[in-house]
Amino acid sequence: MAKKKEVTVEEKLRALFDLQLIDSRIDEIRNVRGELPLEVEDLEDEVAGLNKRLEKLNADLEKLDHNIKDKKNQIEESKALIKKYNEQQKNVRNNREFNAISKEIEFQELEIELAEKHIKEFYAQIEQKKQVIEQSNERISERQAHLDHKKGELNEILSETEKEEQALIAKSDDYKKDIEERLVKAYTRIRENVKNGLAVVPIERGASGGSFFTIPPQVQMEIAGRKKIITDEHSGRILVDQELAEEQRQKMEKLFAKM
Secondary structure, rough: OOOOOOOOHHHHHHHHHHHHHHHHEEEEEEHHHHHHHHHHHHHHHHHHHHHHHHHHHHHHHHHHHHHHHHHHHHHHHHHHHHHHHHHHHHOOOOHHHHHHHHHEEEEEEHHHHHHHHHHHHHHHHHHHHHHHHHHHHHHHHHHHHHHHHHHHHHHHHHHHHHHHHHHHHHHHHHHOOOOHHHHHHHHHHHHHHHHOOOEEEEEOOEEEEOOEEEHHHHHHHHHHOOOOOEEEOOOOOEEEOOOHHHHHHHHHHHHHHOO
16 A cells, blocks of 8 residues: 655645635635625615514504594594483473483583594694604615615625635635644634734745734744744744745636636
Protein backbone atom coordinates (compact mmCIF):
# COMPACT_ATOMS: atom_id res chain seq x y z
CA MET A 1 0.00 0.00 0.00
CA ALA A 2 1.45 3.38 -1.02
CA LYS A 3 2.38 5.66 1.84
CA LYS A 4 0.25 8.81 1.97
CA LYS A 5 2.30 11.85 0.96
CA GLU A 6 3.06 14.11 3.90
CA VAL A 7 1.74 17.63 3.46
CA THR A 8 4.38 20.31 3.98
CA VAL A 9 3.84 23.45 6.07
CA GLU A 10 4.07 25.52 2.88
CA GLU A 11 1.28 23.47 1.29
CA LYS A 12 -0.84 23.95 4.42
CA LEU A 13 -0.25 27.71 4.29
CA ARG A 14 -1.15 27.85 0.60
CA ALA A 15 -4.33 25.82 1.23
CA LEU A 16 -5.31 28.06 4.15
CA PHE A 17 -4.73 31.23 2.15
CA ASP A 18 -6.73 29.78 -0.77
CA LEU A 19 -9.56 29.05 1.64
CA GLN A 20 -9.31 32.61 2.95
CA LEU A 21 -9.54 34.03 -0.57
CA ILE A 22 -12.65 31.94 -1.29
CA ASP A 23 -14.34 32.93 1.98
CA SER A 24 -13.41 36.58 1.46
CA ARG A 25 -15.03 36.43 -1.97
CA ILE A 26 -18.22 35.07 -0.32
CA ASP A 27 -18.01 37.91 2.23
CA GLU A 28 -17.76 40.46 -0.61
CA ILE A 29 -20.88 39.07 -2.28
CA ARG A 30 -22.78 39.23 1.01
CA ASN A 31 -21.52 42.76 1.64
CA VAL A 32 -23.00 43.81 -1.71
CA ARG A 33 -26.38 42.72 -0.36
CA GLY A 34 -25.48 44.61 2.79
CA GLU A 35 -28.45 45.42 5.00
CA LEU A 36 -30.99 44.83 2.20
CA PRO A 37 -32.33 41.49 3.53
CA LEU A 38 -32.84 43.06 6.98
CA GLU A 39 -34.40 46.19 5.44
CA VAL A 40 -36.83 44.02 3.47
CA GLU A 41 -37.67 42.02 6.60
CA ASP A 42 -38.24 45.20 8.66
CA LEU A 43 -40.44 46.70 5.93
CA GLU A 44 -42.47 43.48 5.70
CA ASP A 45 -43.02 43.58 9.47
CA GLU A 46 -43.97 47.26 9.31
CA VAL A 47 -46.50 46.72 6.48
CA ALA A 48 -47.96 43.70 8.31
CA GLY A 49 -48.30 45.80 11.48
CA LEU A 50 -49.99 48.64 9.58
CA ASN A 51 -52.42 46.22 7.93
CA LYS A 52 -53.26 44.69 11.31
CA ARG A 53 -53.93 48.15 12.71
CA LEU A 54 -56.13 48.93 9.69
CA GLU A 55 -58.13 45.74 10.29
CA LYS A 56 -58.73 46.82 13.90
CA LEU A 57 -59.81 50.31 12.80
CA ASN A 58 -62.29 48.84 10.30
CA ALA A 59 -63.58 46.47 13.01
CA ASP A 60 -64.02 49.50 15.30
CA LEU A 61 -66.03 51.24 12.55
CA GLU A 62 -68.34 48.23 12.21
CA LYS A 63 -68.84 48.19 15.98
CA LEU A 64 -69.68 51.91 16.01
CA ASP A 65 -72.19 51.41 13.17
CA HIS A 66 -73.76 48.59 15.17
CA ASN A 67 -73.91 50.82 18.28
CA ILE A 68 -75.65 53.59 16.29
CA LYS A 69 -78.26 51.12 15.01
CA ASP A 70 -78.85 49.91 18.58
CA LYS A 71 -79.34 53.47 19.83
CA LYS A 72 -81.70 54.29 16.94
CA ASN A 73 -83.74 51.18 17.75
CA GLN A 74 -83.76 52.25 21.39
CA ILE A 75 -85.09 55.70 20.37
CA GLU A 76 -87.85 54.09 18.31
CA GLU A 77 -88.78 51.85 21.25
CA SER A 78 -88.87 54.87 23.58
CA LYS A 79 -91.03 56.80 21.11
CA ALA A 80 -93.43 53.86 20.90
CA LEU A 81 -93.64 53.73 24.70
CA ILE A 82 -94.26 57.49 24.89
CA LYS A 83 -97.10 57.11 22.37
CA LYS A 84 -98.57 54.25 24.44
CA TYR A 85 -98.26 56.23 27.69
CA ASN A 86 -99.90 59.27 26.09
CA GLU A 87 -102.87 57.08 25.16
CA GLN A 88 -103.00 55.66 28.69
CA GLN A 89 -103.06 59.17 30.19
CA LYS A 90 -106.36 59.80 28.43
CA ASN A 91 -107.99 57.05 30.46
CA VAL A 92 -106.50 57.66 33.91
CA ARG A 93 -108.85 57.67 36.89
CA ASN A 94 -106.85 59.89 39.24
CA ASN A 95 -103.86 62.22 39.57
CA ARG A 96 -101.64 59.49 41.01
CA GLU A 97 -101.97 57.40 37.86
CA PHE A 98 -101.48 60.49 35.68
CA ASN A 99 -98.28 61.46 37.54
CA ALA A 100 -96.92 57.91 37.38
CA ILE A 101 -97.43 57.80 33.62
CA SER A 102 -95.92 61.31 33.26
CA LYS A 103 -92.79 60.08 35.03
CA GLU A 104 -92.56 57.12 32.61
CA ILE A 105 -92.91 59.53 29.67
CA GLU A 106 -90.23 61.81 31.14
CA PHE A 107 -87.92 58.82 31.67
CA GLN A 108 -88.32 57.70 28.03
CA GLU A 109 -87.70 61.28 26.82
CA LEU A 110 -84.44 61.30 28.84
CA GLU A 111 -83.54 57.90 27.30
CA ILE A 112 -84.08 59.39 23.83
CA GLU A 113 -81.95 62.42 24.71
CA LEU A 114 -79.16 60.21 26.05
CA ALA A 115 -79.31 57.90 23.01
CA GLU A 116 -79.12 60.90 20.64
CA LYS A 117 -76.09 62.20 22.58
CA HIS A 118 -74.40 58.78 22.23
CA ILE A 119 -75.20 58.69 18.51
CA LYS A 120 -73.49 62.09 18.05
CA GLU A 121 -70.45 60.80 19.95
CA PHE A 122 -70.36 57.64 17.81
CA TYR A 123 -70.53 59.71 14.61
CA ALA A 124 -67.65 61.91 15.88
CA GLN A 125 -65.61 58.77 16.60
CA ILE A 126 -66.41 57.43 13.14
CA GLU A 127 -65.13 60.63 11.51
CA GLN A 128 -61.95 60.50 13.58
CA LYS A 129 -61.35 56.82 12.73
CA LYS A 130 -62.02 57.45 9.04
CA GLN A 131 -59.27 60.10 9.06
CA VAL A 132 -56.88 57.66 10.74
CA ILE A 133 -57.87 54.95 8.22
CA GLU A 134 -57.16 57.34 5.33
CA GLN A 135 -53.75 58.20 6.81
CA SER A 136 -53.06 54.50 7.43
CA ASN A 137 -53.94 53.62 3.82
CA GLU A 138 -51.58 56.32 2.56
CA ARG A 139 -48.84 55.06 4.89
CA ILE A 140 -49.40 51.44 3.78
CA SER A 141 -49.25 52.45 0.10
CA GLU A 142 -46.03 54.40 0.67
CA ARG A 143 -44.35 51.63 2.73
CA GLN A 144 -45.56 48.90 0.33
CA ALA A 145 -44.07 50.81 -2.63
CA HIS A 146 -40.80 51.17 -0.69
CA LEU A 147 -40.90 47.45 0.16
CA ASP A 148 -41.52 46.47 -3.49
CA HIS A 149 -38.57 48.65 -4.54
CA LYS A 150 -36.25 47.10 -1.95
CA LYS A 151 -37.43 43.59 -2.85
CA GLY A 152 -36.68 44.37 -6.50
CA GLU A 153 -33.16 45.52 -5.57
CA LEU A 154 -32.58 42.41 -3.46
CA ASN A 155 -33.90 40.03 -6.12
CA GLU A 156 -31.71 41.69 -8.74
CA ILE A 157 -28.61 41.27 -6.57
CA LEU A 158 -29.56 37.69 -5.70
CA SER A 159 -30.07 36.77 -9.35
CA GLU A 160 -26.63 38.18 -10.16
CA THR A 161 -24.72 36.65 -7.24
CA GLU A 162 -26.59 33.62 -5.89
CA LYS A 163 -25.15 31.15 -8.38
CA GLU A 164 -21.58 32.34 -7.74
CA GLU A 165 -22.12 32.37 -3.98
CA GLN A 166 -23.41 28.78 -3.92
CA ALA A 167 -20.48 27.65 -6.09
CA LEU A 168 -18.02 29.39 -3.76
CA ILE A 169 -19.63 27.89 -0.64
CA ALA A 170 -19.28 24.42 -2.20
CA LYS A 171 -15.66 25.21 -3.12
CA SER A 172 -14.95 26.41 0.44
CA ASP A 173 -16.33 23.14 1.83
CA ASP A 174 -14.17 21.16 -0.64
CA TYR A 175 -11.02 23.05 0.37
CA LYS A 176 -11.74 22.49 4.08
CA LYS A 177 -11.81 18.72 3.48
CA ASP A 178 -8.20 18.86 2.24
CA ILE A 179 -6.96 20.78 5.31
CA GLU A 180 -6.41 19.02 8.62
CA GLU A 181 -9.29 19.48 11.04
CA ARG A 182 -7.33 21.29 13.77
CA LEU A 183 -6.26 23.99 11.28
CA VAL A 184 -9.79 24.41 9.93
CA LYS A 185 -11.05 24.82 13.51
CA ALA A 186 -8.35 27.39 14.27
CA TYR A 187 -9.06 29.23 11.01
CA THR A 188 -12.82 29.30 11.70
CA ARG A 189 -12.30 30.51 15.27
CA ILE A 190 -10.03 33.36 14.12
CA ARG A 191 -12.48 34.34 11.36
CA GLU A 192 -15.30 34.58 13.88
CA ASN A 193 -13.23 36.74 16.23
CA VAL A 194 -12.01 39.36 13.75
CA LYS A 195 -14.16 42.11 12.23
CA ASN A 196 -13.38 41.61 8.56
CA GLY A 197 -13.26 37.81 8.63
CA LEU A 198 -9.56 37.72 7.69
CA ALA A 199 -7.94 34.79 9.48
CA VAL A 200 -4.97 34.40 7.11
CA VAL A 201 -3.14 37.57 6.07
CA PRO A 202 0.10 38.42 4.28
CA ILE A 203 2.82 40.68 5.66
CA GLU A 204 2.51 44.19 4.22
CA ARG A 205 5.17 46.84 4.86
CA GLY A 206 6.57 44.84 7.76
CA ALA A 207 3.21 44.39 9.51
CA SER A 208 0.42 41.83 9.29
CA GLY A 209 -2.25 42.80 6.77
CA GLY A 210 -4.63 45.39 8.21
CA SER A 211 -2.48 45.93 11.30
CA PHE A 212 -0.10 48.68 12.37
CA PHE A 213 1.99 46.46 14.63
CA THR A 214 5.42 45.84 13.09
CA ILE A 215 6.61 42.24 12.94
CA PRO A 216 10.25 41.75 14.00
CA PRO A 217 12.66 41.01 11.09
CA GLN A 218 13.54 37.60 12.57
CA VAL A 219 9.87 36.56 12.61
CA GLN A 220 9.44 37.90 9.05
CA MET A 221 12.30 35.63 7.95
CA GLU A 222 10.67 32.63 9.64
CA ILE A 223 7.38 33.41 7.88
CA ALA A 224 9.13 33.66 4.53
CA GLY A 225 10.83 30.30 5.26
CA ARG A 226 7.39 28.61 5.36
CA LYS A 227 8.65 25.96 7.79
CA LYS A 228 6.05 26.52 10.51
CA ILE A 229 2.67 28.17 10.95
CA ILE A 230 3.11 31.53 12.68
CA THR A 231 0.35 33.71 14.11
CA ASP A 232 0.35 37.45 14.79
CA GLU A 233 0.76 37.97 18.54
CA HIS A 234 -1.61 40.97 18.49
CA SER A 235 -4.54 39.73 16.35
CA GLY A 236 -4.04 35.95 16.41
CA ARG A 237 -4.18 35.82 12.59
CA ILE A 238 -2.17 33.26 10.64
CA LEU A 239 0.63 34.99 8.71
CA VAL A 240 1.99 34.28 5.21
CA ASP A 241 4.65 36.05 3.19
CA GLN A 242 3.77 38.52 0.45
CA GLU A 243 5.18 36.36 -2.36
CA LEU A 244 3.10 33.32 -1.41
CA ALA A 245 0.00 35.49 -1.07
CA GLU A 246 0.46 37.00 -4.54
CA GLU A 247 0.99 33.59 -6.14
CA GLN A 248 -2.19 32.22 -4.56
CA ARG A 249 -4.18 35.34 -5.48
CA GLN A 250 -3.28 34.93 -9.14
CA LYS A 251 -4.19 31.25 -9.02
CA MET A 252 -7.56 31.88 -7.32
CA GLU A 253 -8.44 34.78 -9.65
CA LYS A 254 -8.27 32.31 -12.55
CA LEU A 255 -10.57 29.95 -10.61
CA PHE A 256 -13.06 32.76 -9.82
CA ALA A 257 -13.11 33.85 -13.47
CA LYS A 258 -14.40 30.41 -14.49
CA MET A 259 -17.37 30.59 -12.07
